[in-house]
Amino acid sequence: MKKDPFGRHKSHSEPGPGDGGRTGSWRVKRPVIDLTKCIPAKKNKPACFTCWLFCPDGVITRTIPPTINYEYCKGCEICAEECPAEAISMIDEAVFIKKEK
Ligand code: SF4
Ligand code: SF4
Numbered sequence: 691m692k693k694d695p696f697g698r699h700k701s702h703s704e705p706g707p708g709d710g711g712r713t714g715s716w717r718v719k720r721p722v723i724d725l726t727k728c729i730p731a732k733k734n735k736p737a738c739f740t741c742w743l744f745c746p747d748g749v750i751t752r753t754i755p756p757t758i759n760y761e762y763c764k765g766c767e768i769c770a771e772e773c774p775a776e777a778i779s780m781i782d783e784a785v786f787i788k789k790e791k
């Protein structure tokens with residue numbers, strides 16, 4: 691039987707990146723973290739990580755600074771809604787498509 695991060699046994703599997711396919715192509719808006727506002731980035735300490743905790747697709751890293759895997763981020767906006775520092779902005783994907791051309 692598998693164990694959760696706290697060492698407790700669990701009978702279910704955890705959702706992870708790619709469980710729903712390459713969900714990044716669903717995205718209309720892209721979450722972008724402002725590192726001047728993000729708490730762990732500002733303090734250079736492992737703090738907050740609310741975005742990591744709430745992301746339903748597990749595509750945000752629990753690192754300093756946190757990063758987002760855009761291949762699987764579907765742009766649901768939960769991270770931006772939950773960030774206590776209002777450090778995550780949802781930017782229209784069209785802006786990035788223009789830049790990449
Ligand atoms: S929730 Fe906001 S402040 Fe907290 S780690 Fe994520 S981006 Fe940074
Ligand atoms: S918008 Fe935020 S919460 Fe939603 S999938 Fe992307 S990184 Fe995760």
